[in-house]
Amino acid sequence: MKFETKAIHVGEEPNxxxxxxxxxxxxxxxxxxxxxxxxxxxxxGYEYIRSGNPTRNALEKRFAALESAEYGLxxxxxxxxxxxxxxxxxxxGDHVVAFDDLYGGxxxxxxxxxQKNFSVSVSFVDARNPLNVKNAIRPETRLIWLETPTNPxxxxxxxxxxxxxxxxxxxxxxxxxxxMSSYFQNPLPLGADIVFHSTTxxxxxxxxxxxxxxxxxxDSLYQKIKFTQNAAGAVLSPFDSYLVLxxxxxxxxxxxxxxxxxxxxxxxxxxHPGVRQVNYPGLSSHPQHxxxxxxxxxxxxxxxxxxxxxxxxxxxxxxxxxxxxxxxSLGGVESLIEVPSLMTHSSVSPxxxxxxxxxxxxxxxxxxxxxxxxxxxxxxxxxxxx
Ligand SMILES: *Cc1c(COP(=O)(O)O)cnc(C)c1O
Numbered sequence: 001m002k003f004e005t006k007a008i009h010v011g012e013e014p015n016x017x018x019x020x021x022x023x024x025x026x027x028x029x030x031x032x033x034x035x036x037x038x039x040x041x042x043x044x045g046y047e048y049i050r051s052g053n054p055t056r057n058a059l060e061k062r063f064a065a066l067e068s069a070e071y072g073l074x075x076x077x078x079x080x081x082x083x084x085x086x087x088x089x090x091x092x093g094d095h096v097v098a099f100d101d102l103y104g105g106x107x108x109x110x111x112x113x114x115q116k117n118f119s120v121s122v123s124f125v126d127a128r129n130p131l132n133v134k135n136a137i138r139p140e141t142r143l144i145w146l147e148t149p150t151n152p153x154x155x156x157x158x159x160x161x162x163x164x165x166x167x168x169x170x171x172x173x174x175x176x177x178x179x180m181s182s183y184f185q186n187p188l189p190l191g192a193d194i195v196f197h198s199t200t201x202x203x204x205x206x207x208x209x210x211x212x213x214x215x216x217x218x219d220s221l222y223q224k225i226k227f228t229q230n231a232a233g234a235v236l237s238p239f240d241s242y243l244v245l246x247x248x249x250x251x252x253x254x255x256x257x258x259x260x261x262x263x264x265x266x267x268x269x270x271x272h273p274g275v276r277q278v279n280y281p282g283l284s285s286h287p288q289h290x291x292x293x294x295x296x297x298x299x300x301x302x303x304x305x306x307x308x309x310x311x312x313x314x315x316x317x318x319x320x321x322x323x324x325x326x327x328x329s330l331g332g333v334e335s336l337i338e339v340p341s342l343m344t345h346s347s348v349s350p351x352x353x354x355x356x357x358x359x360x361x362x363x364x365x366x367x368x369x370x371x372x373x374x375x376x377x378x379x380x381x382x383x384x385x386x
Pocket of ligand 1: 077078079105106147176178198200201210211212
C-alpha cells in the first residue's frame with residue numbers, strides 16, 4: 001500500500017466475519033473494562049482501557065504504518081509522549097544531547113524537570129553541524145533528541161549523518177517529526193531509532209485534539225516504552241483516538257495544499273520590500289535547501305520572517321490580519337500567525353533566544369489550506385496597516 005491508501009485503510013479494515021458489523025469507520029469504544037469467559041485469558045484480547053482499547057489500538061497500528069515502523073503508541077499529548085520516552089530510556093546520571101533550537105516545551109521538560117529533578121544532564125548543541133553532536137557525546141549519553149526543521153527558525157539537521165554517528169556508540173536517536181508530518185519526512189528509513197509527533201498539529205490537523213505519537217522498529221525499546229505507557233498511564237482517550245484516525249485520512253491532501261500555499265506566500269514575502277528575511281526550506285535561498293530536498297519529500301506549511309522594523313511593528317502586523325488568526329499552535333487547516341518571542345517561545349530565556357538567533361520581532365506563520373490569494377491579500381492588508 002502507498003501512503004495515501006495506508007492513511008485511510010490501516011487500522012480500519014471492516015470486520016466482515018460472522019457477527020462483525022462491517023463498520024467502515026472505527027467505532028469509539030468507551031468501555032473501561034472488558035469481560036472474559038475464563039480467568040486465565042481475556043476473551044477478546046482486552047482487559048482494562050489503560051493497557052489496551054480497540055479504538056486506540058487501531059490508531060497505533062495506523063501510526064506505525066505511516067512511518068513504515070513495526071510499532072506505534074498513542075499518548076494524551078506530545079509532551080506526555082516525550083515524558084514517557086524519557087522515563088523509559090533515562091536514569092539519573094544519564095546524559096542527553098539535544099538540538100539547541102527545540103520546541104520550547106521540549107526544552108523546558110528536559111531542562112527544568114529531568115535535569116533539575118532527576119539529575120539527567122543535557123547538552124544543547126547546534127545540530128546543523130553533525131560534528132557538534134559527535135563532540136557532545138559522553139560515555140553516559142543515552143539519548144539524542146532532534147527536531148527538524150526547527151520551530152520557528154526552520155533549521156535542519158542531517159538525520160542520516162547523526163544516526164550514523166550515534167550508531168557507533170549505540171545511542172538511540174529520536175526525531176521530533178511534528179513539523180513535516182509523516183507525509184513529508186520519515187526519519188526511520190534514514191537511520192533514526194524513534195519518531196515522535198505532537199499529533200495536536202498536522203497529524204490530526206483540525207485544531208481539536210491534543211495528542212502525541214511514538215513510532216519505532218526495535219522490539220526491546222518498544223517493550224520498555226509500552227511498559228511505561230501503561231505504568232505511567234498517559235494514554236490517548238478513545239474519542240481523541242477516533243478524531244486522529246479521522247484526521248489522518250486527509251493528511252496527504254492537506255499537506256499538499258499546506259505546501260502549495262506556503263510556497264506562494266514565501267515567494268510573496270521574499271519579494272516584499274518590507275521584509276528582511278524569510279525562513280522557509282523550500283526557498284532556494286534557505287541555507288540548507290539542498291538537505292531539505294534530499295531528506296524530505298516536501299517543505300511543509302510552516303515559515304517565519306523578519307519584518308523591516310521593531311517588535312512594535314511586528315505586534316501591529318499580527319494584530320492586523322483577518323484570516324490568519326493570532327494564536328499559538330500550528331498544523332491545522334486554518335492559518336495562524338504569532339510572534340514567538342512573546343507567545344510560543346516566551347518560556348525560552350532571552351539569552352537562549354539570542355544564542356539560537358531568534359529575534360524579538362520574528363513572525364511565524366502556520367499556513368492553512370484556505371485559498372492562497374485570500375491569504376496573500378490578508379498579508380497585504382497587514383502591510384498596509386503598518
Ligand atoms: C506542540 C509541539 C510539541 C508538544 O506537543 P503537545 O501536543 O502540545 O504536548 C512538541 N514538539 C513540537 C515540534 C510541537 O510543535
